[in-house]
Amino acid sequence: MSVSIKEVANRAGVSISTVSRVINGSKNVSPLLKVKVERVIAETNYSANSIARGLKISKTNKIAVIITAISRTFFTDILEGISKEAEENGYSVVIAETHDSIEKEMYLVDYFVSQWVDGIILASSAYGNDMKVRRYLDRLDKLNKKGTRIPVITLEYPINNKNIDAVTIDNEKAAYEAVTYLIRQIHCRNILHICIPFEHYLGQKRMEGYRRALEENALPFLPENVVECDYTSYSGYKAIKKIAEERRDFDGIFCDNDQMAVGVLKACEELHIRIPEDVAIMGNDDVFVASVVSPSLSSIHVPKYEMGALAMKRLVEVLKIIEAGQKGPKRKVLLLEHEIVERESTVKNNRESLQYLSW
Amino acid sequence: MSVSIKEVANRAGVSISTVSRVINGSKNVSPLLKVKVERVIAETNYSANSIARGLKISKTNKIAVIITAISRTFFTDILEGISKEAEENGYSVVIAETHDSIEKEMYLVDYFVSQWVDGIILASSAYGNDMKVRRYLDRLDKLNKKGTRIPVITLEYPINNKNIDAVTIDNEKAAYEAVTYLIRQIHCRNILHICIPFEHYLGQKRMEGYRRALEENALPFLPENVVECDYTSYSGYKAIKKIAEERRDFDGIFCDNDQMAVGVLKACEELHIRIPEDVAIMGNDDVFVASVVSPSLSSIHVPKYEMGALAMKRLVEVLKIIEAGQKGPKRKVLLLEHEIVERESTVKNNRESLQYLSW
């Protein structure tokens, strides 16, 4: 057992209160005693027990981060951003995975609340509008309200609740721009859309963008050109194989994430479809793998690191306001800029220097 | 603020003790009161404050995992293994990154100790034998000793301390087998070794394996065939570019990790070196990227998920023993089996089905 404040007080010949005051830099302790106490602290290597302190002051300096899975590469940069910013502000970060289960997500929120985390960063899987989801959103809402408020902020997209902060990009616009790029720059006329599940908010937004781009460029929207997949590379791979079997024509593919795009790439390779000559491919997210595969993958760059850092920054900001006793600030949805990154899957021989590869 | 045990006791018309007994399933509470209390708990949504409980029973059910960086893909499967096993045993996991700084690592250990984590899983960067490292190892050692012991277990390789548990593979043997495979199966005669830093324990072991394989197959060990790199793809890329510039001959490359191997792959592509016809390449770790790049990368498969799960299992085991009041068990070094995975970078057209790709 490590040494307690009592022990330090005894050794320094002062009261517990004085030691506490020294630790916390409060007023009303003379230089003499201060030095004495500090010496004892140094030689005993004492460090205040944060459990006990947490109990007393109802603050744990812990932020919970709930994501779907660590293995989803999309999150790695986000996590780096979060943890760097957290560290700078004296917070520590607890990461948990939902594996896309909304039950798990609900459980985790409750769990972390019982653990007295100071705030929650959430990449939610809660979409749809059924009873369960509504109740869950209500619960989140309550956390966000006055009283001992635990602020929540969501990543990727604004959750379906008008009170919860979010940091995100404009997903509709990103999809729109990607497809427009394929049409205008690469001159595709027949573009497949490899989707994440439709019911998901992100899925819908990207679908809207895809559609709008076609319409504005006077291209027909063909339902059979849209394939609902499930995030994994294999689902993208299968989709292309199936379409090829049906001998359908296409000259461009827009994938909702890079992971599926990699599967698409593999399928094309096996089918001896030349990329980008026969078919141009756009991914989404610009995960590090995109620049590592061959041909390297054009994608929509999402500022993931910034997204994480910003989420944490906002949380700290809100926490400060709450701590100051004021009521929580109005909701904010922070919109970050995305950007199209051209690589070999849309432009021949467009090789980038490995030097700038962060991996 | 959520409802406290006192509130529950009041509402149920019983004492705090009784509520506590119900929560913890202790003896000596009549069915009647039990039901009453349970009802109140259900309707108030009460859940015991784990901070207070932690303070009382000196157990937080938290395990700290200290790794170098989340972005190092090697750890993702490990983390999955850890978190699954942790969850099954009622532990939650806190992840922190050292970014290869030993100071940071030391700080984190102290931090987590002050946070009263129940145990620590550590992918240490502490190697070498200077004063600082020795002091640090001493400190770890003390944690592991009797008293309120906090068990520590290291990943990847046994840390230089004879008392700390580890779960690892036989790194020397793995390197030996990889190089032997290049010599015997692929008939390479001139094998480069792209290394992680020599001073690192792992670097040394792999070097030994490389050397032994050459010797046992009567091939000369040429110092200029060994290049010390720094984990990143770019360092591997540069190494090959430089060697090519010097117009040196080689027909096989063994890389200490897949990340550098990917850089090597890129360099070869730019140099119009055909893989595997001109040069065969072996990576190490079998990170998911290995099966995603083209040509796909042969590698040494390290059972990462199992590694994480096993580390956690062992920790739980030790924790149980300690909790039972017995003195900590003898040190254990758990050795897992690695395996050579052949892909296109050593065998032409050796394509694997995407179906089994976990990504």
Place this chain on the structure above:
DNA sequence: ACCAAAAAGGAAAACGTTTTCCTATTTCTC
């Protein structure tokens, strides 16, 4: 029916802090 033993359940101490409340001492002000 009586007594011992077992079971039930409450009061209060303890965990390691922070902080309020108080008293004693020092420092000003005139």
Place this chain on the structure above:
DNA sequence: GAGAAATAGGAAAACGTTTTCCTTTTTGGT
């Protein structure tokens, strides 16, 4: 130099639990 004001610093309450130590009630054996 006297009184007020400011400063130092200790004792104790409080945070939300678990658990020990009791006292009271129930059970069971004869």
